[in-house]
Amino acid sequence: xxxxxGVRIVDWYHAVERLWGLGREAFGERASxxxxxxxxxxxxxRVEEVVRECESEGVARTAEYFRERRxxxxxxxxxxxxxxxxxxxxxxxxxxxxxxxxxxxxxxxxEAILALxxxxxxxxxxRLTSPDEIGTLSSLIRMWRTELLKYEKRGPDWE
Numbered sequence: 310x311x312x313x314x315g316v317r318i319v320d321w322y323h324a325v326e327r328l329w330g331l332g333r334e335a336f337g338e339r340a341s342x343x344x345x346x347x348x349x350x351x352x353x354x355r356v357e358e359v360v361r362e363c364e365s366e367g368v369a370r371t372a373e374y375f376r377e378r379r380x381x382x383x384x385x386x387x388x389x390x391x392x393x394x395x396x397x398x399x400x401x402x403x404x405x406x407x408x409x410x411x412x413x414x415x416x417x418x419x420e421a422i423l424a425l426x427x428x429x430x431x432x433x434x435x436r437l438t439s440p441d442e443i444g445t446l447s448s449l450i451r452m453w454r455t456e457l458l459k460y461e462k463r464g465p466d467w468e
Contacts, residue, residue, distance in 0.1 A: 319381045320396040324351060327371055328359075335366045367453040 328347050332340030334367065350358045356379040363372035386395050 311376055316387070316390075316392060317381045318387055318392060318394055319378050321384065321394040323396075324375075324378075324382060331363060331366060331368050334368065351382065352384055354383055356382050405415045 325344075325348055328344050328351070332344040332347075334341050347359055347362050350356075350362075356375055360372050360375045360379070363375060384394050404422065
């Protein structure tokens with residue numbers, strides 16, 4: 310895992326999508342009532358009840374999904390700690406950092422910029438020790454400069 314000390318949270322909306330999938334399969338047009346009930350349990354952190362309910366509907370794969378991720382679905386604790394439980398915040402930040410409205414970077418340029426930003430954020434330049442590591446960072450900086458010059462002259466590379 311990239312961030313070993315990070316808090317892992319299953320995106321609320323993705324978890325609810327799983328419930329909707331099971332609800333439609335098991336209840337058809339009556340899915341809404343069932344999903345709302347089980348979604349409330351999930352919101353309250355009653356993941357074991359969600360697992361049992363999924364098992365009672367005979368969908369082991371969905372039950373297993375919730376069972377394996379129950380620690381990552383402690384939504385009351387995450388909300389209390391102030392963590393976002395949806396991925397929209399992170400996705401929006403990525404879009405805002407990587408491009409302007411309507412712009413798209415080509416893979417090479419985007420990878421160079423993200424790798425350089427990641428290295429700087431982790432204070433990597435001050436911890437480089439081997440010539441290979443220094444060479445890698447130098448290559449990233451050269452790629453970043455090249456992409457930045459392209460951007461300044463005519464905008465980002467379009468896919």
